[in-house]
Amino acid sequence: MPYIGGRNLEILFSAEEIARRNRELAQQIAARHLERPLAVSILKGSFIFAADLIRAMHDAGIEPDVEFITVSSYGSGTKGGDIRLVRDIDSDVAGRDILLIDDILESGKTLNFVRELMLSRGARSVSIAVLLDKPGHRKLDLNADFTAFECPDYFVVGYGMDVAHSFRQLPYVARVLDAEE
Template sequence: MQMTNMPEFHKHIKRVVISEEEIKEAVTKAGEILSLEYKDKPLLLVTILKGAFIFLADLSRAITIPHEIGFMAAKSYFESTESSGNVEITLDLAQDISKYNVVIVEDIIDTGRTLSKVREYLESKNPLSLKIVTLLDKPERRLVKLQSDYALFTIPDYFVIGYGLDYGEYYRNLPCIAEFEEDK
């Protein structure tokens, strides 16, 4: 994907890491896998806002079986490119998840702190099963023992934006995943 004649808004895009087409293909495949695995089972997709909302929407459309959606919010970045290490759950689920196979739909697993806390919290609510699907995985940054059940892409240690991921609440609307470059 070429980003020529970029407006001022795009000045922080160093390069496109994963194209819109690559994302669509991977999401379609993930939807097929989840549709087969959870056929005839109660499925609840849980996303952690805000970063995963676009991934959740596309994945939900790619899943061909009935399912429900739940939203949580947790934060650890606080307008920085580095996780603070402090994780705060700011929005809880409305559903009683003990009657569902729960799949956490995550945008990116970096240090793993946020998702580890969310997973632990959801496990305490006794779902029928609990799995993690992440758009992006950065295993070299992991600070806690955590592994996704399905990662669409594994990336090296650089800060990325787009397809729901942000920097200071901007860039979520990019249709691709791009490497962020701070002002020099």
Template sequence: MKHTTEMMISAEEIDQKLDILAEQINAHYAQSDRLLMVGLLKGSVVFMADLCRRIKGHVEIDFMSVSSYGTGMTSTRDVKILKDVQSEIQGRDVLIVEDLIDSGNTLNKVREMLLIREPKSLALCTLLDKPERREVEVPVDFVGFTIPDEFIVGYGIDYAEQYRNLPYIAKVIPL
């Protein structure tokens, strides 16, 4: 598709938002030891890198890779684990770190998969939320930006694997 991109959220705005999110997360986990931040590959990598450096205390990071397949008849998707976390989840405070919640299918399934392993607590953090696109409800604890249903890229988010390296978030505009 022929397209162009247009900056929507600047690197400075992202930076300021991360300070706010980190403050909330640090306050929430002030009494916690060994917080485990779990990022979903690949989109969350850039956000995780910037966020985890603002979190205080003993923090560990880990990653999961999942893929979702449409089942055809319904909009609900089957989510398969391609790469699991290496960390023990049981008894831990776990914070899932995502770049974007769209339909909610990915996070909903990942949440269920991790809850089975009996974490001490499980919370969700997303940089971007597109509530208009939601198909399944997911409880989100920390949200950076709530955005309209726009096609976006950058800061880890791709269009056909491109643009993850953009330091800001941009709209994709078809030409």
């Protein structure tokens, strides 16, 4: 059990498990036959997952365009709040197949916000890929099209996800044992 930055961690999903699931998700996405999708990574938490998934998509024969959007709902704490658009994408989405990539689907508010934004701009379709799904926290009727793992009801870090801007660099997903759940 790692002890990093004064916190006890329990590894839930190893780097090897994540890499395997990224390859499987890329194959599932390829089976959808999207025409040169626009992959939109929701920053900051999804940046590592998005990079690895996009490379796996390349290996599966998909050549997406890539964009980044920053939407904030957490700040530096562990509880979600109001959603605000911090940085928008530059691309025109009209008539495009969009693949939203996010680290975790909990309440559904953030992903629904970005999904509705893309649809309002004329996207042909919007699919959602998430590393982790916490269905017990859902506030909206929203599900991901592609999910790597269902996550227990824990506060997690690593593989891009943080607590107070720490732990993003970890190559695995871990539960913070001394965090408020």
